Amino acid sequence: MSVSFPELAAIRLGYGLSPLMPPPATPGEVLDSVAAAAPGPEAVTLEQAREVIGRHLALGRNRMDSGSEGQAEFRALNRELALMPMVELRQRLARAVDAPAGFGERLVQFWSDHFTTRSNATNTHHLRLAFIDEAIRPHLGGRFEAMLIAANTHPMMLRYLDQGRSIGPNSRAARNNPNRRMGLNENLARETIELHTLGVDAGYDQDDVRQLAELLTGLVFRPKTDELFLKNWAEPGAETVLGRSYGGDGPARIEDIHAVLTDLARHPDTARHLARKLAVHFVADEPSPALVDELAATWGESGGDLSQVYAVLVGHPDLAAQFRQKVRQPFDYLASTLRALGVSGQAILAIEPRRIRNDFGAALTRMGQPWYQPVGPDGWAEPAADWITPQGLAARIEFSLKQPSRLVETLPDPRDFLHTALGSTAGEALNWAVPKAESAREGVAMVLASNDFNRR
Amino acid sequence: MLSRRLFLKSTALIGCSAAAHPLLSSMSFAAAPGENRLVVIILRGAMDGLDVLQPYGDPELARLRPTLAMGPAKGALDLDGFYALHPGLSALYPLWQAGELGFVPAVSTPYRDKRSHFDGQDLLEAGTGNDLPVRFRQGGWLNRLLQAMPGAMSETAYSVGVEEMLILSGKAPARSWAPDAELELSPQAQLLLDHLYHEDALFRDAAAEANQIAAETMQPERRSRADAAGLGRFAATRLNGETRIASFSVAGWDSHANQPAVIGKAMTRLSDAILALREGLGANWAKTTVLAMTEFGRTARQNGSNGTDHGTGGAMLMAGGAIRGGRVIGDWPGLGEGDLYAGRDLMPLRDVRAHAAWAMAGLYGIPRNQLETSIFPGLDMGDDPRILA
Numbered sequence: 001m002s003v004s005f006p007e008l009a010a011i012r013l014g015y016g017l018s019p020l021m022p023p024p025a026t027p028g029e030v031l032d033s034v035a036a037a038a039p040g041p042e043a044v045t046l047e048q049a050r051e052v053i054g055r056h057l058a059l060g061r062n063r064m065d066s067g068s069e070g071q072a073e074f075r076a077l078n079r080e081l082a083l084m085p086m087v088e089l090r091q092r093l094a095r096a097v098d099a100p101a102g103f104g105e106r107l108v109q110f111w112s113d114h115f116t117t118r119s120n121a122t123n124t125h126h127l128r129l130a131f132i133d134e135a136i137r138p139h140l141g142g143r144f145e146a147m148l149i150a151a152n153t154h155p156m157m158l159r160y161l162d163q164g165r166s167i168g169p170n171s172r173a174a175r176n177n178p179n180r181r182m183g184l185n186e187n188l189a190r191e192t193i194e195l196h197t198l199g200v201d202a203g204y205d206q207d208d209v210r211q212l213a214e215l216l217t218g219l220v221f222r223p224k225t226d227e228l229f230l231k232n233w234a235e236p237g238a239e240t241v242l243g244r245s246y247g248g249d250g251p252a253r254i255e256d257i258h259a260v261l262t263d264l265a266r267h268p269d270t271a272r273h274l275a276r277k278l279a280v281h282f283v284a285d286e287p288s289p290a291l292v293d294e295l296a297a298t299w300g301e302s303g304g305d306l307s308q309v310y311a312v313l314v315g316h317p318d319l320a321a322q323f324r325q326k327v328r329q330p331f332d333y334l335a336s337t338l339r340a341l342g343v344s345g346q347a348i349l350a351i352e353p354r355r356i357r358n359d360f361g362a363a364l365t366r367m368g369q370p371w372y373q374p375v376g377p378d379g380w381a382e383p384a385a386d387w388i389t390p391q392g393l394a395a396r397i398e399f400s401l402k403q404p405s406r407l408v409e410t411l412p413d414p415r416d417f418l419h420t421a422l423g424s425t426a427g428e429a430l431n432w433a434v435p436k437a438e439s440a441r442e443g444v445a446m447v448l449a450s451n452d453f454n455r456r
Numbered sequence: 457m458l459s460r461r462l463f464l465k466s467t468a469l470i471g472c473s474a475a476a477h478p479l480l481s482s483m484s485f486a487a488a489p490g491e492n493r494l495v496v497i498i499l500r501g502a503m504d505g506l507d508v509l510q511p512y513g514d515p516e517l518a519r520l521r522p523t524l525a526m527g528p529a530k531g532a533l534d535l536d537g538f539y540a541l542h543p544g545l546s547a548l549y550p551l552w553q554a555g556e557l558g559f560v561p562a563v564s565t566p567y568r569d570k571r572s573h574f575d576g577q578d579l580l581e582a583g584t585g586n587d588l589p590v591r592f593r594q595g596g597w598l599n600r601l602l603q604a605m606p607g608a609m610s611e612t613a614y615s616v617g618v619e620e621m622l623i624l625s626g627k628a629p630a631r632s633w634a635p636d637a638e639l640e641l642s643p644q645a646q647l648l649l650d651h652l653y654h655e656d657a658l659f660r661d662a663a664a665e666a667n668q669i670a671a672e673t674m675q676p677e678r679r680s681r682a683d684a685a686g687l688g689r690f691a692a693t694r695l696n697g698e699t700r701i702a703s704f705s706v707a708g709w710d711s712h713a714n715q716p717a718v719i720g721k722a723m724t725r726l727s728d729a730i731l732a733l734r735e736g737l738g739a740n741w742a743k744t745t746v747l748a749m750t751e752f753g754r755t756a757r758q759n760g761s762n763g764t765d766h767g768t769g770g771a772m773l774m775a776g777g778a779i780r781g782g783r784v785i786g787d788w789p790g791l792g793e794g795d796l797y798a799g800r801d802l803m804p805l806r807d808v809r810a811h812a813a814w815a816m817a818g819l820y821g822i823p824r825n826q827l828e829t830s831i832f833p834g835l836d837m838g839d840d841p842r843i844l845a
Contacts, residue, residue, distance in 0.1 A: 064760065064761065327658075366634065375622075384658055385658060388658045388659055388662045389632070389662055390631075390633065390662050390663075390665040390666035390669060391632060391633055391634055391666065392662070393659065393662040393663055393666055394639045394666040394670065397639060397641070397649070397663075397666075398639065401640075401641075401645075429651055429652050429654065429655065430652060432651065433648040433649075433651055433652050436644070436648060437644065437645065437648060438642060438644045438645070442642065442644070442645045442648075445645065446645070446648055446649070446652065449649060449652075450652050451652060451653060451656040451658075451659040452652075454659070
């Protein structure tokens, strides 16, 4: 099938076609969408997240003393905070449907999944929002090292990967508290090397992990103080990671942590690991070696300048050659459905968080991608077979049948909708099937449940 | 952290195995391995074993728990003169009388001291110890059991519900279905979808299996299928067919405050699930072993808000016609000052995995060395607690 660049770009690099706006006409328009994914007016800051945690802890402490009024206030705050992920989901869907090209918003998904964090407490949901707005969105088009440093020193990541429990065995804090069990936690160090930079198959060993863990000691998050680096917790002395020594005789400094992260970001194995990961996410579960090589080469030559790497991806012939080898992940599926139905971001923002939870949050869970609750720090799986499971597909079919009539006042004519949603890319089987549906509801559902629509 | 890393490896394996094992492999014609059924219920939130199975004969209990401890004087059902059953589980009391309900007090996984639900559950489902290098952990122990069962096929094991069940993840194919998943298609929509997916093997096979399961399992009364009774009913329909192993979870045990109300609801769900299994299984209940386990216990002392906090030793509940019920199996560590773990928790006397291992040895003839090295790596099974009838 020969597919035009605009359709290819909308379907493969963005969130699909929309009746409300034309698809991006040129690679330049796709690349411009990266800057458009910068933090918006709704951005949450670390300061706000601190304030929420502080308020939650204070109300939790005081609820016994202040009787039923305090209990009620605490419960009300808990209810409000518990819905934050749904407020966030609503915002993300709205940005996805409104973005003309959508590639920038897709990158927000990609990088926040690469730097997976998971908020396990109601009072840290804001912290994860701050993570996206401070560590991911501002760095989408810059150098990878800037994003790596922002992400892996961000309180949300420190909390998720247990850095707050990691104390240098010979640090002042450990020496002053000989009876407390204090020690190193390697989690952040291991994931930094294995998942975030070099990749699991790279040439590093347990000593590198251990040394990096020692170097990372001192990075902590305490909601009540602005300080993100406690010298008293840091392991004294130099550490050697991948043959290079960091720190030394002077006092521990966060600059040494920045230095090791910068070196890891610039390492050739990191270029290779990330080149492949981008190719797998945007092009094919098994990308061509040529594409990976080109991305890795540009990564290396540009010192990890992400904009230059994206330019290779966006202009690559594999986008056409390997069309429909990827399956839309559940969030992308919801966003693409809303876009195809012509639901505006404004209309999405008007939906109550509880309905977002019942209609969209629950659907994501059934499709196998509960909102921001990946099981491990490696994030979501890529292979198509992981998403098109019996129950995952049943959930997509169910959504296709039930939700469109709740989202638009009148359902479109299925034959028109087929063109709106898939342009010239609809296959023969779908063109045959849609006009034969018994009702508009089922005709629209055929389009949304089709393999043509679910693949990209 | 060990647990998350564990999953990193196991999801990679799922990806590979999905490609290597089409849904209907040649194995599917093999006979189902035996008639014995095993149901593992994960009780998420750390069930308070001291409340469910109250050692009222220990005088310390009433001292540590002035309002929570009840004993027979305050409505708990006496079991054997020392332990009493929380009245929230009174619906299960007839099973106790019939020898189909039993308990093991003071057990735990090897997980210690950190008391995080997520990590505790991951370790419980992985079935490994803390000592094992993370890289050697692969999937969950029920999946490793499947790998050791000759003749196991994808229908042999089911995880039930929308939740990811780490306990069944791994190399061996296993099915997964949420009983509240719906697939109601008009005949025409069905026909059109069949046509759409015909040339696309991934969609075609997934849809065919979804249709098959939906057709087999959808019942006229479709309300309340997401609740625990629904999970139990669904699991029973599968277990009456080719399935021999099922797992699902019952959440809601994290009772930091107002414990009676919190776990009251959870106990209702648990007993509903077990009774639905019993009813649905009919004659097959006699060949069924249900093990209900939780990630850790709770503090021996009640806290200031009429609840309990995360602790260590907990209790396991067993049910089914295949068990030697009507008894509490295992020793009691005591609740005195010097008896408690870290001065605050019930002391675990035995690894809960040992009981699961002995059950698997009895139900499926898995050799002890295989249980101690590959299914539960590093486990010492110890003496046979003889939980099976």
